[in-house]
Amino acid sequence: MASSYALLMKQNFGDLEAAAASWRKLGEGSGDAQSRHRGQVSGALRRSGWAGDDANAAYGKLERAEEQLGIVNAEAMAIAVTIDTVHQRMSAAQQELRAAVSEAEGNNYRVDDDGWVTGPQLDPVERHDPDAQEINRQQNARLGEFRQRIEEAVRKAEQASADGAASLGQLNGDVVNADSAKAQAEVANDVAGMRSSLGLASVVPNHDNPADNAKWWNSLTQAQQREYLALYPAEVGNRNGIPSHVRDVANRAQLEQQLDLARNDTSEDGRKRLGALQKLRDRLESEDRDPKGPEVLLLGLDPKDDGQAIVAFGNPDTAKNTAVYIPGTTAELDGIGGDLNRMKDLQAASDQYGKPGDTATIMWLGYDAPDSVVKDAPFDNYAEDGAPKLDRYVDSLGVTHDGGPRHTSVIGHSYGSVVVGEAAKNGNGLAADEIIVAGSPGMHVQHAKDLNIDPKHVWAAEADGDPVPNLGVLKHGRGGWFDFPNTPTSDDFGANRITTDGNHGHSEYWNNNGKPHSALGNQAAIITGNYDKVGLEN
Incomplete structure (x- = not known):
């Protein structure tokens, strides 16, 4: 303990502060360069429409450069976090040590250069004095306390140093030159190892209330926000209440890491996950190349099991109108293209009905949808599990919005309408201005008024030849066991039944057939508040 004690007592942490600042500057610089490259180089080329073999070869090189910048960003930030964490822990240990030494010496104890504490000594006369003997017993008790405090402070500093060394040992700078198919996976593993070595496994809070997540995010400095983005993309990207642009950056980084992890998983699940993630990546790149299309944001991603994702067309934080669409049975990451x-x-x-950017639409696959119409869809548990997740997400739209005019619609298709009903009927309902359902088997309520919203703002579509409402009503069309089963298009339900001109069956509610009173045209009018343009069934 001797050398550790002496070092800790005199340690100046200025070098650690400078080192952390330098690594953080490198990480921030590479992250900024990656963002600029995506926006001004590769992004600009994609939006220009450049295509063909030469373009594909160039895009591959550009993506590799961006990937390397992202790797430097994450690894440098991880090193900065490691140094900062060691600094904080050793500085705290030093304060504890100095406090113990100061208190001991202030009470006439002696602390030698090795950190060993000895107590005041009794002279020969005092050894026979009962009062002095009692004082001596008390001093001996405190002697043990001071020794323990000093030993504990030194132990904490040694542990911080050892943890820091282990953490740095997890960070492999060679990933910059590694096989591209493995590089992002190695970064994810490096950061996970760093977090484990330092005991930082749960550093990103996940509050049920999106406002609490927003408060936490906004309490961070810009440097801290960059740090979290680089090191914890999955956690940041899936937190309700964090701005949409931030979530998009985080989830795209997570997507690249998950792709590499899946490429190196040779199991059947790994191959399926790789296919689903690659389809999502290809779709995002395709949308990014469209110079006339809306901004596309990846607002949520979870590749586990069937996989989940949240994708927005337009920015819900700035849009005047936002519609959240919940798909139904068989929805999974591998098949979200439709x-x-x-x-x-x-x-x-x-x-x-407005200017480009006025409306954002969101595909919300943030729940585990039933896999089978026959085996799974009749059961309530999928809706009961998904409803609170949907409720929190819709709440988050108000938290992250820029404060301008805002009109929110929730759209449920098939079993997705059951999720909407389950969410709307409980508590204060959904934070939505409109509820729209299409091909609904029921909403777990008897009437529109039971959805905690004015029935004038509940809309339902049922196309000719759609079998789902009749097949599902007995299971999902009741609010209670003794209620008469109702679907949202039943007269007694009390919703507005919209026309479905040119639509047939269960899957044509979003067909762009050019008819103003198709289900698609009516939904567009509803979500923008143009009620006079909505076609209603007689």
């Missing part, structure tokens, strides 16, 4: 098409078409149809 659901994305629906929201892209709805966003485009809504542009006729």
